[in-house]
Amino acid sequence: MSTLVFLEHHDGELQKDSLGVLGKAVQLGGDVAVLVAGSGVEGLAAQAANFGAKKVYVADDPALEQPLSQPRVDVLAELISGQAIDTVLFAATVLTADVAAGLAARLDAGLNWDLVDLAEQAGKLVGKRPALDDTVYVDVGWTSEPRLALFRTGTFEPVESPAEPEVEKVGVKLEDFSTLAKMIEQAHEESEGPSIEDADVIVAGGRGLGAPENFALVEDLATALGGAVAATRAVVDAGWYPYSTQVGQTGKTVAPRLYIAVGISGAIQHKVGMQGSNVIVAINKDPNAPIFEYADLGVVGDLNEIVPKLTELVRQRRAA
Numbered sequence: 001m002s003t004l005v006f007l008e009h010h011d012g013e014l015q016k017d018s019l020g021v022l023g024k025a026v027q028l029g030g031d032v033a034v035l036v037a038g039s040g041v042e043g044l045a046a047q048a049a050n051f052g053a054k055k056v057y058v059a060d061d062p063a064l065e066q067p068l069s070q071p072r073v074d075v076l077a078e079l080i081s082g083q084a085i086d087t088v089l090f091a092a093t094v095l096t097a098d099v100a101a102g103l104a105a106r107l108d109a110g111l112n113w114d115l116v117d118l119a120e121q122a123g124k125l126v127g128k129r130p131a132l133d134d135t136v137y138v139d140v141g142w143t144s145e146p147r148l149a150l151f152r153t154g155t156f157e158p159v160e161s162p163a164e165p166e167v168e169k170v171g172v173k174l175e176d177f178s179t180l181a182k183m184i185e186q187a188h189e190e191s192e193g194p195s196i197e198d199a200d201v202i203v204a205g206g207r208g209l210g211a212p213e214n215f216a217l218v219e220d221l222a223t224a225l226g227g228a229v230a231a232t233r234a235v236v237d238a239g240w241y242p243y244s245t246q247v248g249q250t251g252k253t254v255a256p257r258l259y260i261a262v263g264i265s266g267a268i269q270h271k272v273g274m275q276g277s278n279v280i281v282a283i284n285k286d287p288n289a290p291i292f293e294y295a296d297l298g299v300v301g302d303l304n305e306i307v308p309k310l311t312e313l314v315r316q317r318r319a320a
């Protein structure tokens with residue numbers, strides 16, 4: 001097996017998730033190379049050496065300064081056509097999702113996305129992908145090479161494994177159509193109130209809210225308590241609330257004094273991000289919801305009735 005791992009980087013550091021994917025590739029064995037693409041990125045080759053790659057390809061060119069996908073697809077396509085690379089792995093980000101999809105289209109290759117594991121079974125590579133709202137895992141494979149795979153955020157932790165890789169510079173030849181998109185601006189999201197990592201009180205909303213506009217219920221309660229708003233993966237994936245507020249295995253880990261879970265079932269992947277909270281209060285209409293197994297205080301009922309009353313009570317107490 002000859003694997004290439006695409007390493008994404010930010011502010012002079014290789015991204016943790018892509019180093020995690022590199023660790024997985026090293027564990028699977030075979031020839032493992034990485035590609036670092038960008039402008040002024042030669043120094044990153046040394047960082048990659050700490051994580052077990054046998055070869056580091058560096059595509060360093062001002063044309064790769066902006067985080068745009070098509071120039072990276074050009075570099076990857078050229079590299080793959082010149083080398084016997086049969087597997088290309090990416091840790092999923094906004095950029096790599098685009099790069100992997102573009103590469104699949106360019107090479108007419110199969111792309112499996114949202115994987116949470118990869119293993120060799122009877123000589124074949126088999127990926128694991130959650131399905132049906134993450135309630136089951138399905139095995140997925142490829143019928144042709146190169147095999148492309150995108151891994152879900154937070155799937156693998158980086159594993160240090162110092163190596164002395166060969167570093168090779170790769171030429172950057174871009175297709176005309178790849179230079180047409182320009183990045184006009186990049187901005188950081190501004191948020192008000194305490195961040196969920198710092199907040200003493202967190203009110204978290206889940207799919208039980210039913211619609212994005214119902215997050216107002218959670219926001220009102222958080223404001224009354226002087227706390228921050230968090231969310232489950234189900235709602236951030238649905239676009240109801242920003243990713244920066246996601247708590248859990250693939251989100252943030254929080255430990256406030258009080259965590260109020262509103263319309264959240266309490267899946268294990270959510271629990272691992274908030275179980276360190278001092279007091280957990282759950283509001284859920286299903287008495288059998290898993291969250292009641294570890295909540296300190298459980299309220300069984302309709303959040304649409306309970307939350308506004310609770311907010312009102314908090315306001316009255318605070319005003320008194």
Ligand SMILES: Cc1cc2nc3c(=O)[nH]c(=O)nc-3n(C[C@H](O)[C@H](O)[C@H](O)COP(=O)(O)OP(=O)(O)OC[C@H]3O[C@@H](n4cnc5c(N)ncnc54)[C@H](O)[C@@H]3O)c2cc1C
Pocket residue numbers: 116130133134152205206207208209231232233234235246247248249250251252262263264265266267268269270273283284285286289301302303304
């Ligand atoms: C590899 C992996 C990583 C993951 N990482 C994360 C992660 O980081 N964070 C995370 O949160 N999840 C994560 N998940 C997803 C997780 O498994 C669950 O799917 C998710 O947490 C469910 O979100 P939820 O509780 O909002 O939705 P649901 O499970 O759909 O629960 C909604 C709850 O609302 C209740 N409800 C509905 N209507 C009302 C009402 N009117 N009043 C009161 N209650 C109501 C229901 O009874 C139900 O219990 C991950 C999954 C995988 C496989």
